[in-house]
Amino acid sequence: MKKLFFALFSLIPLTFSAQAGNENISYSTGNFFMKGNRPSTKEYVIDRNPYINGDKFNKVIINGYSKNVQDLRYNAYEDEMEFKTGDGLFYANKENNLTIQFPALSKTYKCFNYTYEGKSKLGYLVVLVDNLKHSLYKREKIELLKGEKSTNAYSKDANDYYAKEKDLYLISKGNNQLLRFPKNANDASGFFGIDKNTLESFVKTNKINFNKEQDIIKLVEFVNQQ
Secondary structure, three states: OEOOOOOOHHHOOEEOOOOOOOOOOEEEOOOOEEEEOOOOOOOOOEEOOOEOOOOOOEOOEEOOEOOOOOOEEEEOOOOEEEEEEOOEEEEEOOOOOEEEEEHHHOEEEEEEEEEEOOEEEEEEEEEEEOOOOOEEEEEOOEEEEOOOOOOOOOOOOOOEEEEEOOOEEEEEOOOOEEEEOOOOHHHHHHHHOOOHHHHHHHHHHOOOOOOOHHHHHHHHHHHHHO
C-alpha cells in the first residue's frame, strides 16, 4: 500500500537548496513524491483565489494509497493538487491515471496524459462519465487577469485577480484523445455516429439542454447504451 503521509518527518531525508527561493523543496516517501510550491519572485496582492471548490482542504480517497493521505484541494490556476504540512504548502506529484475522490464534494478528479487540440498534457480533469465507449470529463480552469490602472492620482490601481473560465466538457472515444462536446443534437448525431432521428427524439423527450451538466451526462449515458 502506497502512502502519502508526513507524520514521519524525522525518518525522511530532506534536501534544501542553499539559496532560499531558487529551487523547489522535494520530499520522498519511497513511492510518492511531493514538490514545494515555488515562491513567487514578485510580491503583490492578488484578489480572490485559484480554488474551484473553495480554499478548504478536504479528505480524499486514492486507490492504492493509504487512508492516511493528506487532505487536498485543487488549484485550478496551477492545475495542481495542494496539501499543507506545518506552515508549508506543497503540490502532490502528478501520476498518470491517478484518480482522486473527494467524498464531501461528490467529485472525482483524474490525472492522466491526454491530448486536446493537438496539445498533450498531464493534468487533472473532473470525471463525469467513466466508460470504455465514451468517457466525459470537465476541465476546470482559473486564469489570472490584470487589474485596471487608476485613471487619476487619487485612487489606487486595482489588484490583479483570479477569474473562473467557463467549464469545458470533453469526450474521449476509448482513448486519451479528447474532443469538445457537441453543441447541439445535429452535431451530436454525427459525432457519436447515432441515427439523427433517434438522438433528436431522446433530446426532445428528455428536454436535453446542451449547456447543463446533468443533461450532458444523461446524453452521454444514453449514447453509451446504443
